[in-house]
Amino acid sequence: MKEILEILESNPRIAPKEIATMVGITEAQAASKIKEMEKEGIIRKYKTVIDWEKAGEEYVYAIIELKVALRERTGYDAIAERIAKFPEVRSVRLISGDHDLSLTVRGKSMKDVAFFVAEKIATLEQVQGTVTHFVLRTYKEDGDVLFEKERSERLAISP
Known part of the structure; x- marks a missing residue:
């Protein structure tokens, strides 16, 4: 579970198929574990880090x-x-x-x-x-x- 969380933390857009390959489980198992962690609130949100300055916005x-x-x-x-x-x-x-x-x-x-x-x-x-x-x-x-x-x-x- 920790491996999956670390992978998602560094790349929230990675596909369950790729995660499965990286941690040595089936795609169905990876998808199931992710869904379970979302349901339990372990995975709270998927986030995008934006460089607002590069996007032309000033905050x-x-x-x-x-x-x-x-x-x-x-x-x-x-x-x-x-x-x-x-x-x-x-x-x-x-x-x-x-x-x-x-x-x-x-x-x-x-x-x-x-x-x-x-x-x-x-x-x-x-x-x-x-x-x-x-x-x-x-x-x-x-x-x-x-x-x-x-x-x-x-x-x-x-x-």
């Missing part, structure tokens, strides 16, 4: 760290669940260190992200403080390298 990403005051009988899960519902929020993680939660947020501009943090996140009752880090460039996303090495324009010198 601003920011990592927001939150300091949270927990209420009686509610933990981090409740505030994380509430924050996760905002469409601007791409990820929510419980973290160790000086802050409690880390969010990845996407907006059309730095102003949009700043407004979102000021108006929607900082105003939540449990949020005691925020720190915003704007992403200047992404080099690798979900295991995929998003930049190519520049080719040298210099000509080789021969003796």
